[in-house]
Amino acid sequence: MVLSKTASETDASIHSTFASRYVRISLPRFEMPENSIPKEAAYQIINDELMLDGNPRLNLASFVTTWMEPECDKLMMESINKNYVDMDEYPVTTELQNRCVNMIARLFNAPLDDGEAAVGVGTVGSSEAIMLAGLAFKRQWQNKRKAQGLPYDKPNIVTGANVQVCWEKFARYFEVELKEVKLREGYYVMDPEKAVEMVDENTICVAAILGSTLTGEFEDVKLLNDLLVEKNKLTGWNTGIHVDAASGGFIAPFLYPELEWDFRLPLVKSINVSGHKYGLVYAGIGWVVWRTKSDLPEELIFHINYLGADQPTFTLNFSKGSSQVIAQYYQLIRLGFEGYRNVMDNCRENMMVLREGLEKTGRFNIVSKENGVPLVAFSLKDNSRHDEFEVAETLRRFGWIVPAYTMPADAEHVTVLRVVIREDFSRTLAERLVADFEKVLRELDTLPAKVHAKMANGKAKGVKKTEEETTREVTAYWKKFVETKKTNKNKIC
DSSP, X not given: OOOOOOOOTTOGGGSOGGGSGGGXXXXXXXXXXXXXXXXXXHHHHHHHHHTTSOOXXXXXXXXXXXXXXXXHHHHHHHTXXXXXXXXXXXXXXXXXXXXXXXXXXXXXXXXXXXXXXXXXXXXXXXXXXXXXHHHHHHHHXXXXXXXXXXXXXXXXXXXXXXXXXXXXXXXXXTTOEEEEEOOBTTBOSOOHHXXXXXXXTTEXXXXXXXXXXXXXXXXXXXXXXXXXXXXXXXXXXXXXXXXXXXXXXXXXXXXXXXXXXXXXXXXEEEEEEETTTTTOOOSSOEEEEESSGGGSOGGGOEEEOTTSSOEEEOOSOOOOBSHHHHHHHHHXXXXXXXXXXXHHHHHHHXXXXXXXXXXXXXXXXXXXXXXXXXXXXXXXXXXSSSOHHHHHHHHGGGTXXXXXXXXXXXXXXXXXXXXXXXXXXXXXXXHHHHHHHHHHHHHHHTSOOOHHHHHHHHHHTTOOOOHHHHHHHHHHHXXXXXXXXXXXXXXXX
């Protein structure tokens, strides 16, 4: 005999998730709920909200990797519960991290003998890597000033105004004056000559960018090194260079191997690179390597033994996942030099397809260079009626996320759009994006200009319009637009 029972109303396991009471009421947003809910309901509620996020693959604002091979995804999930900092408990993970450091240091031409270990560490990204490198420069400078009996309370660092915000964070958090070389229209990277002019006895280092966030352009590290060598000779200083290769560090060695930007230059003391950008790993991994052991002050390295053995540590955080470190090692051995070169070649080719497609529209000025990080930065030739921000906003209707932004000082009047080409951005997508840009431009051409844009044009001509005149003008545009739509509709058979 088969026994059965009548389910009670409180037996949540038999209810459809969407028919249950858990999706019929709003959950608390700012405090923990009083009672538990079934795991299926919790998953569905969160998953439903996440559907409103943008598609990471179509997020062309980001340099960060959005696709990896399934085998690497599997490795990451299998190691997601390992704490990277537990080196004694997870010695193989620590060994993989050390292998990555050594591979990257040699990729950047660190002066290492056969079998000599490189000096470096994995971080959660280039922001942490830059903080660590900056601290090493600051401590080196302070130690030298103390030994000379000179003041050491006013350190500064020289950068271009195009640096990523993490440099401003470093300066503010660690009380270092940030001396920025201003930009100018048509030249959106740090001018090496102006940078060296700003160097003084309190300068802990000059930061050069290999792959500007704004335009993808590589700064001239070779010229900066040569100019700084001469200044150091004249002054007796020993000002070094840090290269922020967050975006370009995994591009230059494969696309531009003859370019001198790394440890081949004597004043380059440290380099950071983002493994989660063109290192082809999901977000959460960066690297910083030093030229020699002497470039990293020993007093910045902590030694702990409460996890089972003596462990040196030089990081801003402590616990973190091991998955990204393991994924980086996977990519380095899976792809090898040949594989990385093929990926970067493909990114550059797709960048050229997009660049040429945008140029053919006749509506854009290309701001970025052909060499550098594979991206296209561009601006409207005529933004008197509609600007780059409107183009970016309208484009989102097609699923694309393309940022529009203004340049830093002294080029704030220049507004650009930027498309970053990653490994998973195919030629087909590049061609589709150009077609969607054309659709957006045609649509905007039929719309009235924004009120603020028209008023700005009126002021530029010395004509001040009243609020009533502006309202009448906008109304007239809308009437014309509606009539055009009706006419077009009548023409449809």
